[in-house]
Amino acid sequence: MDKHSFASSIKSKSKSDRPRPREKVVKSAGVVRMEAIARAADSKSGKYTLGLIATACYAMYWVYCQERSTTYSFSVWATSSFKQHSSGISALGIATSIISSVCLPFLAKFSDIFSRPWVFVMSLVSYLMGFAIIMKSPTLAAYIVGNVFVSIGSAGIGFLTSVLTADLVPLKWRGFAQGLLSTPYLATVWYTSYIVESLSTNNDWRWGYGMYLIIMPAVMVPAIAALFGLERRAHRQGLINIAAAKKGIEDEEAEVEIDNKTMREKLISTFHELDTVGLILLGFGWSLLLLPFSLSAYAKDGYKNPSLIAMFVVGGVCLIGYGFWEAYGAKFPSAPGRILKNRTVITAIIIDVIYLLAGWMQLAYLSSYVYIVTDLSVTQWNYFNNVLTMGLCSFGLVAGVIQRYTHRYKALQIFGICVKIIGYGLLVDKNGVHDVGRLVMSQLLTGMGGAFSVVGSQVGSQASVPHQDVALVIALLSLWSNIGGSIGSAIAAQVWNSQMPGNLRKFLPASVSDAEVLEFFSSITLIRSYDYDSPIRQGAIKAYETTVYPLWSAALGLSFIALIAACFQSNFFLGDTQNAYDHQDTAGHTRVEDKGIVEKPKSGWQRVLRFWDL
Structure with missing residues (x-):
């Protein structure tokens, strides 16, 4: 090949696939260990062990999904048994949602510095402590403390299964x-509804939690043992120096250096590697920023309450301090500059934040709306509530199959966002949407489009960073998504609480007293008890239509921001490598593979497609 043809081939590469100068990334111990596990799995027995890990992780995730589906229902009876249902549910939701979000960067850093299996161990211990406390909880406070431990274990399992998949x-x-x-x-x-129904009497809800004290260890221990077993096999085969891996390097001198350190020096070194100061600032910052969104409905004067204002201010200061610390003080930053400058990660965060922000603005009161404006039975209504979940889960697999054979994700993500916009648009009608088929189609399209979009964000963001950063990117994407969902829920609650009482008063018959209006506002089952064609039911339907219209219109408009962001998304080739940053495989070996290079564009349309990395 002469120099002219070589230059032409370089120019013809998709921008996402062109080689760029890469920052040298030192791998931490947890990442080096996982690459050693992948190398140890090359043998026949290693492949069987890897298959055992995959099977055990799937079983563990199945139980995790079951636990999340059942314990949410158990919380209703638990808080009622303490005679504090309304305040208990609120306090429980605030505590668990914030802890499960802000702990993710901590888990990511811990898994990088130590190892992935130890995060599973920590999650299991947290689970068992939490369920034990809940089973014996004498007060609401003890019950909430137990749930906080459970939320940490739950976040650890959900997060680490995603990290292991990426590894x-x-x-x-x-x-x-x-x-x-x-x-x-x-x-x-x-099937979880049958479990809930069978444990819905007396204090049986305690056994609803207690059964996971047996089930969780049964499904988690095999996965943990298999991971540790492969790690030991890698050590015996000399694939990794465990002592040197504690410093993220593999030279022989490192072992002597580490062994000669005093306990105090090791603790200080670990303190810096975990970026303890940075993570504390990050945790406090996001906790204080997220708390007001949950507390505003119960605080005097809402967001004007001095305490909530103080939380916003102090939380903002903590996050600003975190930024300065990461830039100038951290020896091992938890948010390295290469991530903050990463176009793919930033666009993925924007897309997912808007996805959950708009999604919760629409979804927060959709179930209540359908319960009132249609005449579906309770069973049919429950089926409708599951349509979105079924769509997301089913089309998530379809998205994976499409990515497998097209080796790209950007066009599919853009298509998914467009489908989701159509789904949102089906609900926007000043006269309301009563047709069940239209309501179901809306949720089905939203689930389909959401699946294509979310899988695109996950795969694209993971492909754009070195193996060292993958856990942190997964944590950041999840954290920002949760923030978007919290803001969307807060907006929906603010609009609902401020507009619905007035709309009910406006559209209900004049014979209905103000006290009865408040009762209708507080209980959808009371409204539902009236015949569909009765003046009270029809007035309530009109009030619901009027209240949700601006919310659902805003959600539709916001979705176009995600569509614009998706146009600036990268479009890496999805091949046999672990990432597209340094083109290393899961074992840490650099691979050279076909990246889908195309000819130099000859037309204006081809240049447009090249500009957008399509």
Whole structure:
């Protein structure tokens, strides 16, 4: 090949696939250990062990999905048994949602510095402590404390199964594997109601939690043992120096250096590697920023309450301090500059934040709306509530299969966002939407489009970073998504609480007293008890239509921001590598593979497609 043809071939590469100068990334011990596990799995017995890990992780995730589906219902009876239902549910939701979000960066850093299996161990211990406390909880406070421990264990399992998938599955199968993790929900949504029903009397709810003291260890211990077993096999085969891996390097001198350190020096070194100061600032910052969204409905004067204002201010200061610390003080930053400058990660975060922000603005009161404006039976209404979940889980697998054979994700993500916009648009009608078929189609399209979009964000963001950063990117994407969902829920609650009482007063018959209006506002079952054609039911339907219209219109408009962001998304080739940053496989070996290079564009349309990396 002469120099002219070589230059032409370089120019013809998709922008996402062109080689760029890469920052040298030092791998931490947890990442080096996982690459050693992948190398140890090359043998026949290693492949069997890897298959055992995959099976055990799937079983563990199945139980995790079941636990999330059942314990949410148990919380209703638990808080009622303490005679504090309304305040208890609120306090429980605030505590668990914030803890499960802000703990993710901590888990990511812990898994990188130590190892992935130890995070599973920590999650299991947290689970067992939490369920034990809940079973014996004498007060609401003890019950909430137990749930906080459970939320940490739950976040650890959900997070680490995604990280293990990114560690051990190549890019071309990554989307399919991520979609496969959500398939248990296709079954659990149907049979968990029978579990809940059988434990819904007296204090049986305690056994609803207690049964997981037996089930969780049964499904988690095999996965943990298999991971540790492969790690030991890698050590015996000399694939990794465990002592040197504690410093993320593999030279022989490192072992002497580490062994000669005093306990105090080791503790200080671990303190810096965990970026303890940065993570504390991050945790406090996000906790204080998220708390007001949950507390505003119960605080005097809402967001004007001085305490909530103080939380916003102090939380903002903590996050600003975190930024300065990461830039100038952290020896091992938890948010390295290469991530903050990463176009793919930033666009994925924007897309997912808007997805959950708009999604919760629409979804928060959709179930209540359908319960009032249609005449579906309770069973049919429950089936409708599961349509979105079924769509997300089913089309997540479809998205993975499409990515496997097209080796790209951008066009599918853009298509998915467009489908989701159509789904949102089906609900926007000033006269309301009463047709059940239209309501179901809306949720089905939203689930389909959401699946294509979410899987695209996950795979694209993971492909754009080195193996060292994959756990942190998964944590950041999840954290920001949760923030978007919290803001969307807060907006929906604010609009609902401020507009619905007035709309009910406006559209209900004049014979209905103001006290009765408040009762109708507080109880959808009371409204539902009236015949569909009665003046009270029809007035309530009109009030519901008027209240949700601006919310659902805003959700539709916001979705176009995600569509614009998706146009600036990268479009890496999904091949046999672990990532597209340094083109290393799951074992840490650099691979050279066909990246889907195309000819130099000859027309204006081809240049447009090249500009957008399509």
